[in-house]
Amino acid sequence: MDKDSKIYIAGHRGLVGSAIMRRLEIEGCKNLITRTHAELDLTRQERVEEFFHEERPDYVFLAAARVGGIYANNTYPAEFIYSNLTIQTNIIHASYVFKVKKLLFLGSSCIYPKNCPQPMKEEYLLSGPLEPTNEPYAVAKIAGIKMCQAYNRQYGTNFLSVMPTNLYGPNDNFDLKTSHVLPALIRKFHEAKTEGLSEVEIWGTGSPKREFLHVDDLADACLFLMKNYSENKIINIGVGKDQTIRELAEIIAGLTGFKGSIRFDTGKPDGTPVKRLDVSKINSFGWRARIGLEQGIAETYKWYVENVHNA
Numbered sequence: 001m002d003k004d005s006k007i008y009i010a011g012h013r014g015l016v017g018s019a020i021m022r023r024l025e026i027e028g029c030k031n032l033i034t035r036t037h038a039e040l041d042l043t044r045q046e047r048v049e050e051f052f053h054e055e056r057p058d059y060v061f062l063a064a065a066r067v068g069g070i071y072a073n074n075t076y077p078a079e080f081i082y083s084n085l086t087i088q089t090n091i092i093h094a095s096y097v098f099k100v101k102k103l104l105f106l107g108s109s110c111i112y113p114k115n116c117p118q119p120m121k122e123e124y125l126l127s128g129p130l131e132p133t134n135e136p137y138a139v140a141k142i143a144g145i146k147m148c149q150a151y152n153r154q155y156g157t158n159f160l161s162v163m164p165t166n167l168y169g170p171n172d173n174f175d176l177k178t179s180h181v182l183p184a185l186i187r188k189f190h191e192a193k194t195e196g197l198s199e200v201e202i203w204g205t206g207s208p209k210r211e212f213l214h215v216d217d218l219a220d221a222c223l224f225l226m227k228n229y230s231e232n233k234i235i236n237i238g239v240g241k242d243q244t245i246r247e248l249a250e251i252i253a254g255l256t257g258f259k260g261s262i263r264f265d266t267g268k269p270d271g272t273p274v275k276r277l278d279v280s281k282i283n284s285f286g287w288r289a290r291i292g293l294e295q296g297i298a299e300t301y302k303w304y305v306e307n308v309h310n311a
Helices: 015-027 045-055 070-075 077-097 132-155 181-194 215-228 245-256 280-284 293-306
Strands: 007-010 059-062 102-106 159-164 166-168 199-203 212-214 235-237 261-265
Touching (some): 007 015, 015 166, 015 215, 045 077, 059 077, 059 215, 070 077, 070 132, 077 132, 102 132, 102 215, 132 159, 159 215, 181 199, 181 245, 199 245, 212 293, 215 235, 235 280, 245 261, 245 293
Parallel strands (some): 007 059, 059 102, 102 159, 159 235, 166 212, 199 261
8 A cells, every 4th residue: 555545434534534534644645535424325335336436446444334332332223233234245345346455344342252351362253242232233343354354265355354442532422322431421521510510420330441542543553454464364453451430530530620529320231341452463563552541531632622512
C-alpha cells in the first residue's frame, strides 16, 4: 500500500473510520474513497457491487458497523445481527469479486467467550459460550472473521481480521442509551457537574474490569498491520492493561471536575466480568499502544466539550 493507492474506508464518519481517515491523511495518502450512508446503503448488495465496479479500490478498511453498549445490544439484537452480517458480507464478497489487493476487517473483543481465561488469546475464539447481552453482535463479527478466512483459503485473497479492545476517542457516540461505558460516563459526569447534581448513578456493581484503547492508537495499529501482516489468523489490538468500572468512573469524575458521589445500581447487568486482551502477538511484531488512559480521556473530554451539541 503506497500513497497513491485507492483506499476505501467503509464507515469513515464513525469512531474508528474517522480515526483511520486521520491516520491515512497524516501518512500522505491522497486517494481516499468514502461514501455516506445516504450515498451508499451498505446493506444493499447490488448498490455495494455497483460502487466497487465504479471505484475499483485497491485496499479496503471495513470499519462500518452497528455498534453500542449493553442497553443497545439488549434492546436491538435483531438490528445488530442483521446490519452487521449484511454490511460485512456485501463488502467482503465485493472485495473478492473486484480483486481488492488487501482488506482489513474490524472485529471486536466481544467475540471471545464470556468466561474466557485472561488475558484473552486469539486461539480462545469459539472455546465457550458468549456473553448473552451482546451475542447477536458477536456472532455477526465471528461470521465476518470466518468469511475472511474462508475466502483466503478458497480464493487466495488477502483479507485480515483484527480484534480491538474497548475503544474511545473523538467522534465517539455519547448517547446514554446506545453508547459504550466510557463515553457514557464522560457525558454523565459532565452533565452532573454543569447541572450541579450531587450524585451520578452507574449501571452494575462497578467491579467488572475493562481495557480501553484510544482510537488513534487503533488506527495506527491498523495501518501497521495493513503494511506488515498477512496471516490467515486473527490478531488482537489493545494495551494489555485493564481497570474496574469503578476506577474508570473515578478517573472520569476527576478529569471532568465532578465533586459529588457515585452510586452503583447493582440491579443492572455488569456484562462480562473481565475483558483484557493478550496483545503479545502484535507487540512481537513491533507495535505498541502509546496513548495513556488519563491522557486519552482528557483529550476525549476536551473534544466532547467543544462538540457537545453535535456529539
